[in-house]
Amino acid sequence: MVVLAAFRRRLRTAAEWARPSLFPAAMAAAMIVTAGLYYEKQNERVHLNELQGAVANELNLIGARLQAEIGANVAALRSFADLYSISPENAQSQFHLFARRLLLQNSQFRRIGVAPDAVVTHTFPLKGNEGHLGIDFKKFGSFRTAANLDPRQREPMMLGPVQLPNGTRGFDLFMPIFTQEPGRSALWGYIDGIIDERQLYIDAGLIGAADEKSRPGWAGGKDILLSVRDVSVANNVQDPFFGDPAIFRNSPVLRVLDFPGGRWELAAIPRGGWNNPPENRNEVRLLIAGAAAVIIVPIFLTGGLVSERQRNIANLKQANHRIEHNALHDPLTELANRRKLDDELNKLAALSRQEEIRLGILHIDLDRFKQINDTLGHAAGDALLVHASRILRSCVREEDLVARIGGDEFVIVIGDTIGQSYLTALSQRIISLMQHPVDYHGHMCRFGVSIGIARTKGRRLDTRQLLVNADIALYRAKALGRNRYEFFTEALQAEIITNKRIADDILSGIENNEFVPFYQPQIDAGTLKLAGVEALIRWHHPRDGILAPDRFLKIAEDLNVVSTLDRIVLEKALIDCSRWAAKGVIVPKISVNVSAKRLRDETLVNSLTGLSINPGQISFELVESIFLDETDDIVLDNIAKIKALGIDIEIDDFGTGHTSIVSLLKLKPKRLKIDRQLVAPILASRHEQALVRSIIDIGRSLGIEIVAEGVETMQHAEMLSVLGCDLLQGFAFARPLSRDDFLTFATANQWKLAS
Numbered sequence: 207m208v209v210l211a212a213f214r215r216r217l218r219t220a221a222e223w224a225r226p227s228l229f230p231a232a233m234a235a236a237m238i239v240t241a242g243l244y245y246e247k248q249n250e251r252v253h254l255n256e257l258q259g260a261v262a263n264e265l266n267l268i269g270a271r272l273q274a275e276i277g278a279n280v281a282a283l284r285s286f287a288d289l290y291s292i293s294p295e296n297a298q299s300q301f302h303l304f305a306r307r308l309l310l311q312n313s314q315f316r317r318i319g320v321a322p323d324a325v326v327t328h329t330f331p332l333k334g335n336e337g338h339l340g341i342d343f344k345k346f347g348s349f350r351t352a353a354n355l356d357p358r359q360r361e362p363m364m365l366g367p368v369q370l371p372n373g374t375r376g377f378d379l380f381m382p383i384f385t386q387e388p389g390r391s392a393l394w395g396y397i398d399g400i401i402d403e404r405q406l407y408i409d410a411g412l413i414g415a416a417d418e419k420s421r422p423g424w425a426g427g428k429d430i431l432l433s434v435r436d437v438s439v440a441n442n443v444q445d446p447f448f449g450d451p452a453i454f455r456n457s458p459v460l461r462v463l464d465f466p467g468g469r470w471e472l473a474a475i476p477r478g479g480w481n482n483p484p485e486n487r488n489e490v491r492l493l494i495a496g497a498a499a500v501i502i503v504p505i506f507l508t509g510g511l512v513s514e515r516q517r518n519i520a521n522l523k524q525a526n527h528r529i530e531h532n533a534l535h536d537p538l539t540e541l542a543n544r545r546k547l548d549d550e551l552n553k554l555a556a557l558s559r560q561e562e563i564r565l566g567i568l569h570i571d572l573d574r575f576k577q578i579n580d581t582l583g584h585a586a587g588d589a590l591l592v593h594a595s596r597i598l599r600s601c602v603r604e605e606d607l608v609a610r611i612g613g614d615e616f617v618i619v620i621g622d623t624i625g626q627s628y629l630t631a632l633s634q635r636i637i638s639l640m641q642h643p644v645d646y647h648g649h650m651c652r653f654g655v656s657i658g659i660a661r662t663k664g665r666r667l668d669t670r671q672l673l674v675n676a677d678i679a680l681y682r683a684k685a686l687g688r689n690r691y692e693f694f695t696e697a698l699q700a701e702i703i704t705n706k707r708i709a710d711d712i713l714s715g716i717e718n719n720e721f722v723p724f725y726q727p728q729i730d731a732g733t734l735k736l737a738g739v740e741a742l743i744r745w746h747h748p749r750d751g752i753l754a755p756d757r758f759l760k761i762a763e764d765l766n767v768v769s770t771l772d773r774i775v776l777e778k779a780l781i782d783c784s785r786w787a788a789k790g791v792i793v794p795k796i797s798v799n800v801s802a803k804r805l806r807d808e809t810l811v812n813s814l815t816g817l818s819i820n821p822g823q824i825s826f827e828l829v830e831s832i833f834l835d836e837t838d839d840i841v842l843d844n845i846a847k848i849k850a851l852g853i854d855i856e857i858d859d860f861g862t863g864h865t866s867i868v869s870l871l872k873l874k875p876k877r878l879k880i881d882r883q884l885v886a887p888i889l890a891s892r893h894e895q896a897l898v899r900s901i902i903d904i905g906r907s908l909g910i911e912i913v914a915e916g917v918e919t920m921q922h923a924e925m926l927s928v929l930g931c932d933l934l935q936g937f938a939f940a941r942p943l944s945r946d947d948f949l950t951f952a953t954a955n956q957w958k959l960a961s
């Protein structure tokens with residue numbers, strides 16, 4: 207009894223000691239429970255967000271693969287259609303060859319057909335597809351609806367899936383074929399290709415090769431369920447053709463997939479659904495219960511908050527590191543970007559103020575990259591850029607910097623060992639490795655590199671100027687034929703400075719009216735009378751005197767002012783012709799040069815209309831390479847309109863380019879001018895005599911007059927007259943003369959003026 211009484215007293219004492227803490231404890235417990243419930247809800251929301259993010263990432267990956275596969279099929283069918291656009295008759299005759307090749311190269315196509323005016327005339331393979339022949343696509347409502355949206359867009363159409371004769375399903379891809387007719391392009395017909403539905407899904411990774419055929423349980427991956435429907439036509443949502451339709455009703459993650467020929471909508475949900483609880487839900491509840499059961503939960507809670515804070519700090523540091531890395535690196539190649547390069551050059555410049563350093567820079571530009579990018583697409587271009595970046599990284603040391611500064615340009619910064627032999631060997635290795643062909647989806651891509659190299663050593667280096675020097679050397683490498691390397695030199699810098707000064711002087715010379723025509727007489731081969739002149743541009747430089755075109759014409763081409771110089775010569779020649787006529791000297795015709803760029807000028811004819819030009823008075827000399835190689839509509843249209851103005855067309859330097867009788871028939875020039883390289887040796891070489899005689903015979907058979915330039919002696923003149931030339935031009939008669947000197951020449955030979 208005594209012991210029991212003692213125990214009761216102690217218990218009462220403990221209760222009285224603990225009573226003041228009950229309310230704070232209850233408050234703490236209530237706060238913990240409330241906080242726990244809130245945390246559980248937050249945890250569920252975070253879980254849902256993470257789940258949605260994971261579904262969205264996998265859906266984007268699936269969409270990208272699906273879009274890439276469809277795009278590859280569209281590109282393959284478009285290349286087939288291009289053959290028909292160029293020559294429908296030739297393509298029709300080789301249809302089975304081209305179709306067989308396309309099916310071999312593209313595993314998803316099951317059938318190829320061609321339909322002039324939308325009626326199928328050829329199909330491949332023919333076996334099993336005989337019923338495809340003669341089908342008129344315009345009878346199908348879905349085809350008419352898609353084809354009538356805007357036929358001028360020249361866009362493909364993709365319909366389906368449709369049931370195939372063998373019981374499978376596929377998508378029907380239609381590619382319009384446009385041919386060029388005078389003044390417009392016309393719809394010739396269509397190429398249609400059947401894309402196997404199942405093979406498309408397998409290649410895009412929507413299903414595995416061992417999956418069963420179409421069933422609602424199809425999935426786009428291990429963790430999500432996928433459904434796809436066609437939304438190409440606005441306000442006409444179709445039932446899904448892939449996956450369970452219920453997915454669209456279960457709050458899915460959506461992605462619209464646009465591709466040439468249609469638009470699909472992809473929907474995805476987690477394989478376990480959205481209501482799948484977080485994996486840590488039981489742990490959270492146990493934590494809440496335990497924290498509420500004991501007073502010391504705040505200690506654990508504080509510890510948890512401290513731990514959470516540390517994790518947040520660590521995550522923040524990682525995020526900052528990722529942000530900094532992304533800001534300084536190219537996302538495609540993972541090489542340093544232009545900002546990183548600038549930072550590194552600034553650091554090296556600062557270091558050179560403290561100690562002597564040696565530095566080398568390689569400025570690298572990919573050759574033929576644009577052609578590959580344009581023909582195979584940006585995905586191929588990206589793949590080649592990644593390939594090139596790997597080669598560059600493999601060729602340099604770990605401490606060297608490799609940067610992609612834009613497009614297909616790279617820069618390598620090399621410190622320490624930068625002897626010329628080392629940089630030469632490095633450049634040769636890069637050029638050699640870049641020349642190896644790269645296989646991109648069955649296409650062997652070949653490209654090269656041009657490299658400009660600049661190096662220096664010492665203190666207080668101007669690294670920015672060193673980069674400029676490397677760029678100058680790169681420009682020289684590209685100008686000398688590409689796929690090579692060049693070192694920057696003082697002579698190269700002096701040339702650049704000189705060219706810059708000449709360029710500035712050219713622009714000033716145009717403003718100050720310093721460019722003038724000089725005239726070389728053209729003599730009738732039979733009578734030796736003056737039959738015309740060729741107006742040749744000269745630069746009356748205020749400091750250097752009269753300059754021939756070889757001193758400035760190349761730089762003028764870089765400045766894009768050759769067309770302006772052509773116009774100046776023409777206008778001044780017309781003025782001089784009028785002055786000579788006023789003094790009794792009538793020049794039958796004047797030949798002036800016209801550049802290729804001016805022939806492409808859509809305003810050329812308008813500028814000529816305002817000039818006072820008599821029919822046959824002016825001849826435009828075109829370099830042979832222009833009219834033989836040029837096929838664009840603007841040039842051909844301008845030449846036709848020039849002739850309509852009464853201006854004759856002459857072909858200059860004939861015999862030195864890629865001659866074409868067909869081109870002569872198409873252009874129908876007034877005269878051909880035999881190049882001086884063929885004229886000079888005719889006195890001693892029977893071969894050149896025969897060649898010149900052949901050109902003259904060709905001209906006579908086509909009704910074209912023949913002009914021989916470079917006639918150095920009267921023996922040349924006599925020989926060319928015997929061979930049948932119509933006009934002669936060269937130093938044997940006169941050098942190019944100024945306006946006044948020509949007037950003196952013509953006046954002194956007044957009796958020789960052609961009537």
